[in-house]
Amino acid sequence: MSKPRAAEWFDQPEEATGEPGLRFRCTMCGNCCTGPEGYVLVSDEEVVALAKRFEMTPGEFIDRYTHMTTPGRSLVEKQTEHGRDCVFLDRETFPGKAVCGVYEDRPAQCRTWPFWKSVLVSRRSWEMFRRRCPGMGTGPRYSPVQIRVMRGVVEM
Numbered sequence: 001m002s003k004p005r006a007a008e009w010f011d012q013p014e015e016a017t018g019e020p021g022l023r024f025r026c027t028m029c030g031n032c033c034t035g036p037e038g039y040v041l042v043s044d045e046e047v048v049a050l051a052k053r054f055e056m057t058p059g060e061f062i063d064r065y066t067h068m069t070t071p072g073r074s075l076v077e078k079q080t081e082h083g084r085d086c087v088f089l090d091r092e093t094f095p096g097k098a099v100c101g102v103y104e105d106r107p108a109q110c111r112t113w114p115f116w117k118s119v120l121v122s123r124r125s126w127e128m129f130r131r132r133c134p135g136m137g138t139g140p141r142y143s144p145v146q147i148r149v150m151r152g153v154v155e156m
């Protein structure tokens with residue numbers, strides 16, 4: 001028999017609905033894709049998919065859109081009035097919104113936000129990150145199982 005899993009803070013039922021988990025819906029504010037210098041890690045598989053999207057070879061994509069950082073290969077950033085935007089952040093197509101220009105092929109780091117280990121460490125941490133991400137705590141509910149699965153995808 002497997003050992004029962006220890007309860008975590010997001011297993012607690014939500015006051016309004018009595019259901020456990022966390023809510024999230026991106027408002028397309030772009031806050032998570034800009035700011036001070038950072039990184040958006042890309043795996044070899046993600047590079048291949050992104051290169052295909054731009055009809056480039058993986059080598060061409062790597063040269064043009066990535067650089068090496070301490071934690072690994074990252075997409076490059078561009079300096080804007082908002083800060084250092086991810087190179088693929090699109091602030092033009094929908095005025096007042098910031099959308100991902102490679103949404104279907106975005107890296108796992110972006111797909112799993114805000115269900116990262118560093119964010120989920122405690123309710124306090126979640127609330128702290130919420131100050132910068134207005135999508136956290138709104139929208140559809142993610143179950144504790146979904147949250148655990150996404151938390152396990154990247155080391156963030």
Ligand code: SF4
Nearest residue numbers: 026027030032133135
């Ligand atoms: S900070 Fe949150 S709401 Fe804003 S773009 Fe990022 S995920 Fe969406």
